[in-house]
Amino acid sequence: MTTTDADNFYNFSAIDPNEIGSDSFHIFTRIFLPCMYSFVFIFGLVGNALVFIILVFYEKLKTLTDVFLLNLSVADWIFLWTLPFWAYSATQEWVFGTVACRAIRGLYTLNLYTSMLTLTSITFDRLIAITFATKAHTCQTKRMTWGKLICILIWVISLAFATPQFIFSEAFSIDKAICQENYPNHRTELVLEVIQVTLGYFIPMLTMTTCYSLIIKTLLHARSFQKHKSLKKIFSVVGTFILTQSPYTFLRLIKIIDWSFNLNRNFEYAIVVTEAFAYFHGCLNPVLYFFIGAKFRKNFQKIIKKSRCIKWKVTARQGQTTEDEGSKTFTASNNADATSMYPL
Numbered sequence: 001m002t003t004t005d006a007d008n009f010y011n012f013s014a015i016d017p018n019e020i021g022s023d024s025f026h027i028f029t030r031i032f033l034p035c036m037y038s039f040v041f042i043f044g045l046v047g048n049a050l051v052f053i054i055l056v057f058y059e060k061l062k063t064l065t066d067v068f069l070l071n072l073s074v075a076d077w078i079f080l081w082t083l084p085f086w087a088y089s090a091t092q093e094w095v096f097g098t099v100a101c102r103a104i105r106g107l108y109t110l111n112l113y114t115s116m117l118t119l120t121s122i123t124f125d126r127l128i129a130i131t132f133a134t135k136a137h138t139c140q141t142k143r144m145t146w147g148k149l150i151c152i153l154i155w156v157i158s159l160a161f162a163t164p165q166f167i168f169s170e171a172f173s174i175d176k177a178i179c180q181e182n183y184p185n186h187r188t189e190l191v192l193e194v195i196q197v198t199l200g201y202f203i204p205m206l207t208m209t210t211c212y213s214l215i216i217k218t219l220l221h222a223r224s225f226q227k228h229k230s231l232k233k234i235f236s237v238v239g240t241f242i243l244t245q246s247p248y249t250f251l252r253l254i255k256i257i258d259w260s261f262n263l264n265r266n267f268e269y270a271i272v273v274t275e276a277f278a279y280f281h282g283c284l285n286p287v288l289y290f291f292i293g294a295k296f297r298k299n300f301q302k303i304i305k306k307s308r309c310i311k312w313k314v315t316a317r318q319g320q321t322t323e324d325e326g327s328k329t330f331t332a333s334n335n336a337d338a339t340s341m342y343p344l
Contacts, residue, residue, distance in 0.1 A: 025265060029272055030091050036276040037087040040283045041080050047286025048077040050300065058299040064140075064147040065234070068122045069289075071151045072115055072237075076282040079111035083279065093177040098170050101179035106166035112245070113158035113200040115281065119238050120204040121150055123211040126234055131218050161200045164192045193256050201249055208238055236288045244281045248274040 051073040059066050082104045085096060094101065125147070129136045136143065170182045183189040212235065251271050289296040 025268065028269070033090040033272065033276055034087040037083040037090070037279070040279050041083040041087075044076060044080045044283030044286075047283055048073045048080070050303070051286050051289060051296075052077070053303065054296060054299040058302065059295070064125050064143050065122060067144065067147045067151065068118050068125065069237075071154065072118045072122075072285065075111050075114040075118065076285060079107055080282050082107050089179065094171050094179040095177060096171070096179075101171040102166050102169040105169040105179065105181065106162045109162035109165045109196070110158050111282075113161040113196075114154055115241060116200060116204045116245075117154045117157060118151070119241055120207050121147075121154065122234055123208045123215075123238065127211045127215055130215055158200075161196055164196070190256055193253070197249060197253060201245070205242060208242075212238075237285055240284050240288060241281050244278050244284070248278040 052070065055061060055066050055070045055073070061067055061070065085100065085104050088095075096104075125143075128143075164183075165181060168181045168183050169179065171177060171179045172182070181189070183192070248271075251267070251274055255267070255271065
């Protein structure tokens with residue numbers, strides 16, 4: 001995030017308030033963004049909770065890919081809790097203070113790099129599993145141990161990437177209360193942004209592209225194409241993440257390098273839309289798991305059946321309780337009648 005990201009959260013002080021189209025732009029952000037954030041929050045929260053339940057209680061984390069997907073789901077789930085704050089800020093102003101500002105901006109960056117590094121790790125794992133299939137199968141236990149350690153390392157590295165947001169984010173007022181980074185100078189802002197995007201975005205993306213190229217090359221020389229099925233889900237998750245994050249990442253870099261874009265209204269529309277679109281990865285992954293992963297659909301059906309069984313049992317118990325109460329009432333009524341027949 002940059003010092004000009006305040007514009008993204010609707011303090012457009014750099015733009016003349018009398019400029020034509022300014023009012024319509026503010027109305028657009030106050031309607032469009034809360035709707036988008038609310039949609040992603042609700043569906044992402046439910047979807048990632050289901051992913052967590054299925055991976056932990058049904059799949060039992062049998063493979064290293066399951067461990068990485070769980071890590072990805074947890075990162076998304078944590079990030080999703082920041083969206084209600086931004087939704088309120090879009091409609092009103094930032095009223096949550098500096099501590100919350102630092103935490104929430106830091107969590108977005110933390111999620112971004114945790115997701116990117118986890119997807120990179122998944123790609124490496126798929127490359128090893130396909131290129132060295134026999135050796136990977138015999139070392140499954142060792143790979144699981146290393147995978148869990150890698151997940152811990154991913155969170156440590158991501159926290160390092162997110163540190164500037166945790167340190168430099170502040171809540172303050174210009175024409176209204178806002179939450180944004182407040183770097184000492186533009187040079188510091190530019191250097192940190194370039195380092196973060198290069199190490200946390202472009203290098204992992206280049207690594208994933210290279211790994212998938214090698215995977216495809218290996219599969220094309222293989223007799224069996226069964227392995228294509230195991231790649232569909234991972235490839236879709238990686239592709240979706242890159243497609244949702246790339247537009248906003250490029251526009252952020254352009255905006256920092258050339259400040260004149262801050263005065264361009266069409267560019268500001270593009271920033272707002274691509275930023276909201278970037279948040280969509282938080283609720284898209286569970287959808288991809290459902291439509292691509294056969295095991296995920298089967299486990300989801302099991303959850304539905306169990307919930308129906310529980311509901312049926314509760315209903316049956318309530319019915320039994322009602323019958324028992326009716327029986328007791330009937331018995332009490334008979335006893336009362338018998339007593340009235342034989343007065344003391």
